[in-house]
Amino acid sequence: MTAQLKPDTWTPICTTNDLVPDSGVAAKIDNQQIALFYLPDEHRVYALANKDPFSNANVIARGLTGDLQGKTVVASPLYKQHFSLEDGQCLEDDSVRLDTWPARIEGDHVYISIQ
Amino acid sequence: MTQRQQLVIIGNGMVGHHFAESFRQQAGADAWQVHIVGEEHHSAYDRVHLSEYFQGKGHAELALGTLDGYREAGIEAHLGVKADHIDRQAKTVTLSNGDTLAYDKLVLATGSYPFVPPIPGHEAERCFVYRTLDDLDAIRSAAAEGTTGVVIGGGLLGLEAANALKSLGLHTHVIEFAPRLMPVQLDDDAGQVLRAKIEELGVTVHTQTATQSIDTLDDGRLQLNFAEGDPLTTDVLVFSAGIRPQDALGRDCDLDMGERGGICVNNHCQTSDPDIYAIGEVALWDQKIFGLVAPGYRMAEAAAAHLDGGEAPFLGADMSTKLKLLGVDVGSIGDAHAASSGAISFRYNNEAKGVYKKIVTSADGKRLLGAILVGDNSVYDTLLQYHLNDIELPAEPDSLILPTSDATPALGVDALPDTATICSCLNVTKGDIVGAVDGGCCSVGDVKSETDASTGCGGCAAMLKDVVDATLEARGIEVDHSLCEHFSHTRQELYHLVLVEEIKTFDELIQHHGQGRGCDICKPAVASVLASVWNELVHDEPHVKLQDTNDTFLANMQKDGTYSIVPRIAGGEITPDKLLVIGQVAKDYNLYTKITGGQRIDLFGAQLHQLPDIWQTLIDAGFETGHAYGKSVRTVKSCVGSTWCRYGVQDSVGMAILLENRYKGLRAPHKLKFAVSGCTRECAEAQSKDIGVIATENGWNLYVCGNGGMKPRHADLFATDLDDVTLIKTIDRLLMFYIRTADRLQRTARWMENLEGGLDYLKDVILNDSLGINADLEAQMERVIDTYQCEWKATLEDEEKLKRFRTFVNSPEEDDNVVFVQERDQIRPATDDEKQNLIATA
Numbered sequence: 020m021t022a023q024l025k026p027d028t029w030t031p032i033c034t035t036n037d038l039v040p041d042s043g044v045a046a047k048i049d050n051q052q053i054a055l056f057y058l059p060d061e062h063r064v065y066a067l068a069n070k071d072p073f074s075n076a077n078v079i080a081r082g083l084t085g086d087l088q089g090k091t092v093v094a095s096p097l098y099k100q101h102f103s104l105e106d107g108q109c110l111e112d113d114s115v116r117l118d119t120w121p122a123r124i125e126g127d128h129v130y131i132s133i134q
Numbered sequence: 135m136t137q138r139q140q141l142v143i144i145g146n147g148m149v150g151h152h153f154a155e156s157f158r159q160q161a162g163a164d165a166w167q168v169h170i171v172g173e174e175h176h177s178a179y180d181r182v183h184l185s186e187y188f189q190g191k192g193h194a195e196l197a198l199g200t201l202d203g204y205r206e207a208g209i210e211a212h213l214g215v216k217a218d219h220i221d222r223q224a225k226t227v228t229l230s231n232g233d234t235l236a237y238d239k240l241v242l243a244t245g246s247y248p249f250v251p252p253i254p255g256h257e258a259e260r261c262f263v264y265r266t267l268d269d270l271d272a273i274r275s276a277a278a279e280g281t282t283g284v285v286i287g288g289g290l291l292g293l294e295a296a297n298a299l300k301s302l303g304l305h306t307h308v309i310e311f312a313p314r315l316m317p318v319q320l321d322d323d324a325g326q327v328l329r330a331k332i333e334e335l336g337v338t339v340h341t342q343t344a345t346q347s348i349d350t351l352d353d354g355r356l357q358l359n360f361a362e363g364d365p366l367t368t369d370v371l372v373f374s375a376g377i378r379p380q381d382a383l384g385r386d387c388d389l390d391m392g393e394r395g396g397i398c399v400n401n402h403c404q405t406s407d408p409d410i411y412a413i414g415e416v417a418l419w420d421q422k423i424f425g426l427v428a429p430g431y432r433m434a435e436a437a438a439a440h441l442d443g444g445e446a447p448f449l450g451a452d453m454s455t456k457l458k459l460l461g462v463d464v465g466s467i468g469d470a471h472a473a474s475s476g477a478i479s480f481r482y483n484n485e486a487k488g489v490y491k492k493i494v495t496s497a498d499g500k501r502l503l504g505a506i507l508v509g510d511n512s513v514y515d516t517l518l519q520y521h522l523n524d525i526e527l528p529a530e531p532d533s534l535i536l537p538t539s540d541a542t543p544a545l546g547v548d549a550l551p552d553t554a555t556i557c558s559c560l561n562v563t564k565g566d567i568v569g570a571v572d573g574g575c576c577s578v579g580d581v582k583s584e585t586d587a588s589t590g591c592g593g594c595a596a597m598l599k600d601v602v603d604a605t606l607e608a609r610g611i612e613v614d615h616s617l618c619e620h621f622s623h624t625r626q627e628l629y630h631l632v633l634v635e636e637i638k639t640f641d642e643l644i645q646h647h648g649q650g651r652g653c654d655i656c657k658p659a660v661a662s663v664l665a666s667v668w669n670e671l672v673h674d675e676p677h678v679k680l681q682d683t684n685d686t687f688l689a690n691m692q693k694d695g696t697y698s699i700v701p702r703i704a705g706g707e708i709t710p711d712k713l714l715v716i717g718q719v720a721k722d723y724n725l726y727t728k729i730t731g732g733q734r735i736d737l738f739g740a741q742l743h744q745l746p747d748i749w750q751t752l753i754d755a756g757f758e759t760g761h762a763y764g765k766s767v768r769t770v771k772s773c774v775g776s777t778w779c780r781y782g783v784q785d786s787v788g789m790a791i792l793l794e795n796r797y798k799g800l801r802a803p804h805k806l807k808f809a810v811s812g813c814t815r816e817c818a819e820a821q822s823k824d825i826g827v828i829a830t831e832n833g834w835n836l837y838v839c840g841n842g843g844m845k846p847r848h849a850d851l852f853a854t855d856l857d858d859v860t861l862i863k864t865i866d867r868l869l870m871f872y873i874r875t876a877d878r879l880q881r882t883a884r885w886m887e888n889l890e891g892g893l894d895y896l897k898d899v900i901l902n903d904s905l906g907i908n909a910d911l912e913a914q915m916e917r918v919i920d921t922y923q924c925e926w927k928a929t930l931e932d933e934e935k936l937k938r939f940r941t942f943v944n945s946p947e948e949d950d951n952v953v954f955v956q957e958r959d960q961i962r963p964a965t966d967d968e969k970q971n972l973i974a975t976a
Contacts, residue, residue, distance in 0.1 A: 037943040041651075041679040042686075047942045052949070070951070075966060076695035077951050081683040081742075085653030087619065094654035096683035096691055101654075111583070 029130035045080035054080035065104040066122040145243030146172025149414030153434035160442035246377035246415040255348030264295040280369025287374035319466035327490040392418040401447035402440035463511035469504035480532040491535035562587035618655040665801035684763035700762035705790030706733025715755040732769030770794040775812030784829030786812035803876040841883035870911040
């Protein structure tokens with residue numbers, strides 16, 4: 020079954036055991052595919068749209084993380100554009116931005132919010 | 135409205151026309167009324183391809199512009215009239231129809247006229263020159279009833295004219311006063327080869343032949359009488375004995391003239407009267423007349439810019455030429471006659487094939503001063519680049535013209551012409567990239583944003599980097615060889631740090647020698663180095679976050695986010711049972727199947743979560759991973775070899791399987807492709823591979839550093855008649871040396887081209903152990919081979935690793951954005967439109 024997205028609340032999405040350090044996994048809430056990136060040194064999870072706008076394929080979660088020009092980024096595995104984990108902004112194209120959602124780790128669980 | 139200034143161009147040939155076009159593009163062009171005067175009735179046409187007129191092209195096809203084009207551009211064309219006189223005081227030009235044109239500025243582009251030697255009888259009715267369409271019409275009608283044609287003059291234009299006569303169906307003779315054809319461009323040997331080739335085509339060549347008189351016979355035909363030998367009877371005679379500048383207008387109005395004709399001009403193509411310019415074959419620059427169209431065009435551009443107050447000075451031009459004369463390649467570069475002091479010549483003369491090649495170098499053998507090519511122009515561009523760019527020649531300059539399969543030194547990107555396409559997806563040329571650098575781009579990233587180069591398939595990334603680096607270096611800008619913003623080291627330096635300091639993880643390396651988190655450039659590069667040195671599994675905990683998606687999931691991501699699967703089929707040998715397994719897997723999982731270029735089978739369209747199940751089936755049936763996803767050894771292609779083939783001299787399949795199993799999984803700076811052929815027929819195409827092995831009666835010949843792909847390179851013969859053990863040792867060393875010293879994503883071909891000393895150096899290191907590292911290289915290869923594990927087998931045994939193979943961590947659903955349609959009885963990804971339709975009709 021798929022978790023339900025509830026407004027204004029933190030929705031549990033997976034456990035920390037599902038995450039891969041310094042890397043991404045994909046999750047699905049309703050019909051939204053979400054890429055989750057876990058950076059252990061910040062003890063933080065970032066949630067971005069999983070659809071790569073340049074290929075229209077759901078692959079963002081399978082990109083490499085890193086930092087570029089002072090921003091923490093993920094590189095699309097298909098055509099290698101970089102997106103800021105913080106706000107989804109594409110570094111190569113100002114007009115492209117991925118949706119992002121607040122996410123947090125509490126205990127063993129990972130939550131995201133639509134706010 | 136202010137009165138527009140008057141600009142008069144005399145001459146509507148190629149150069150006059152090009153001037154009009156160039157001037158129109160100047161910023162201030164609108165302030166001028168332009169007139170162009172042409173003596174011919176036709177508007178400007180392509181004189182270089184004049185002989186095509188006889189092959190069916192008309193004026194329309196050869197024309198450079200049209201009268202309508204001139205009208206639209208506001209240019210007043212006066213065609214079929216001659217400019218008779220220039221009055222420099224009144225600033226007017228008088229035309230043959232009585233009109234007078236006033237000018238503020240005047241451009242003389244009157245070109246040249248064919249020189250007709252004053253042989254008695256040269257004015258006979260059937261004597262012609264070869265310059266204009268009218269000339270050609272006259273020749274054609276005179277030839278209509280005839281069988282024989284003669285050209286006097288065996289130079290470049292004379293042979294063009296001969297071609298024209300031949301295409302009219304005439305039996306054609308060429309008469310040359312000098313001892314050889316094309317005396318200006320060729321030497322005796324080259325002239326001899328060209329003569330033989332041309333005679334093969336049915337043209338009779340008479341050299342060292344002086345025509346003393348021309349008689350008109352009673353039937354109208356001509357008889358040529360020579361100083362020696364029998365007279366020759368012909369229907370048509372064409373003079374092509376050189377050109378002279380058509381400079382009478384300049385002489386009449388007292389412009390400064392050259393002693394042997396031509397109107398003197400400065401670097402802006404201004405004559406001694408600053409209001410009068412001269413361009414093309416009528417202009418004498420630095421005591422030289424340029425009888426080619428390209429320098430004429432450059433002069434036109436110089437004059438057009440200067441007239442508008444700008445500056446694009448003409449500073450001379452290279453007179454090298456490459457052309458096909460009567461279908462025969464002829465090339466001449468620079469100092470073809472080795473006239474420079476101390477010049478040395480190298481010659482190759484193949485009488486059987488009719489190929490002659492000569493290069494002329496400086497006394498130290500380092501610079502190319504000139505060259506002559508007949509019968510084969512394939513190296514012309516390379517030689518010209520050496521000459522024009524003053525590139526240092528290889529240690530053995532003659533290797534450039536010798537027809538051996540090994541060691542024809544390829545040029546680096548420096549030598550590519552500006553028109554060379556670097557990125558074929560986005561059609562970006564080397565010139566575009568150089569332009570971007572000159573426009574302020576200082577990095578590959580900048581150039582990518584500016585030109586879009588390498589933003590398509592990305593296959594040109596390495597070459598793009600080479601061009602950018604070379605351009606920056608040429609501009610005196612220090613090139614940053616940093617791998618990326620996190621490491622100020624090259625891949626080679628990082629390799630040494632890892633090896634010497636025994637660094638086992640990325641985190642350790644970046645902590646001590648880098649900064650930040652890393653990125654999609656340095657992470658996979660370091661992962662590859664770590665794998666080459668320590669050979670830990672690429673998806674072991676500390677390394678998994680470094681891998682590209684393909685290495686992470688041990689499969690090749692396709693455009694829709696699905697993966698393709700390539701099991702290893704070593705040497706291309708597979709049992710029927712295994713074939714059945716592959717077929718069954720493809721059926722069970724509805725995968726698209728295709729045979730690859732490397733003699734194996736690729737299965738497309740698997741989603742992430744399907745990969746482990748598919749691989750379990752394959753591994754149970756005895757398959758291993760094929761590493762198609764890795765920068766590593768791919769396949770060893772082979773022919774069937776001596777086991778079955780009646781020509782084979784060694785067991786190529788056996789050797790291919792041995793090599794593939796030995797090097798499988800070896801991580802390298804880029805992919806590695808091998809092939810083994812069982813005889814010299816070379817059915818496995820080993821000479822296009824990184825490592826190519828070809829059987830001989832006595833063992834194996836080893837070829838290295840070949841490359842298919844976007845910039846193919848023929849492999850070099852590295853060692854001959856090796857036994858099995860020596861062959862493998864040699865490959866061990868070579869591969870490990872490549873892994874240690876190559877740049878990121880540099881194939882062996884580019885690696886060797888960039889090694890100082892190239893092939894000879896590489897032979898010295900690997901065959902003669904000149905660096906004393908061979909034992910070390912072999913030991914390291916042995917270690918990598920001993921620690922080989924099938925990555926898929928290891929993954930399937932590890933629950934922790936398997937958990938990554940989930941499409942969603944919180945749902946067993948599939949990705950509903952992956953949609954297939956049927957094509958030729960198999961699946962393929964649906965296009966966006968097809969997906970929309972499927973949703974609409976669902």
